[in-house]
Amino acid sequence: MLSEFSIRNIGDIDGGRIAAMIDESMRKCAADVCDGPADDRARKTTIEISQVPVVDRNSAAVRSEIEVVVKTSLPSIRSSKIDMSANGAGVLRFNAASPDNVRQGTLDDALQDEGGDR
Numbered sequence: 001m002l003s004e005f006s007i008r009n010i011g012d013i014d015g016g017r018i019a020a021m022i023d024e025s026m027r028k029c030a031a032d033v034c035d036g037p038a039d040d041r042a043r044k045t046t047i048e049i050s051q052v053p054v055v056d057r058n059s060a061a062v063r064s065e066i067e068v069v070v071k072t073s074l075p076s077i078r079s080s081k082i083d084m085s086a087n088g089a090g091v092l093r094f095n096a097a098s099p100d101n102v103r104q105g106t107l108d109d110a111l112q113d114e115g116g117d118r
Contacts, residue, residue: 005066018068022047025072032074044073 003009011019022045029043048069053061083102084092098104 018070021068021070025070028072028074036075039075041075042073043075044071046071046073 003012005013010022013019025045029045032043048071050067050069052065052067054063054065056062080099082094082099084094085102086092093102095102095104095106097106097108
């Protein structure tokens with residue numbers, strides 16, 4: 001039996017697989033909201049429906065092939081900013097004891113300058 005394609009009956013198409021893809025994307029977005037509620041960037045489910053004509057020998061479009069792509073967009077996971085020094089050879093160095101200031105002297109540096117541990 002033929003049915004008219006619409007968003008209202010998307011659950012009937014392809015054995016419910018398209019609706020399941022949308023539901024899965026929505027679940028991922030909701031889980032990410034619960035996982036990182038302090039991050040106010042948007043979580044997105046995008047549904048892209050493309051339609052390609054299928055033509056007969058007379059170059060008349062008689063059918064369409066439909067493809068549904070569901071995209072989930074979650075905020076990237078970010079570290080805090082780490083201050084690093086760079087030299088002309090492309091080498092980056094960081095201070096594990098002071099990630100926000102690579103030039104910050106530490107007790108370890110002072111002990112090493114004095115000749116060892118105490």
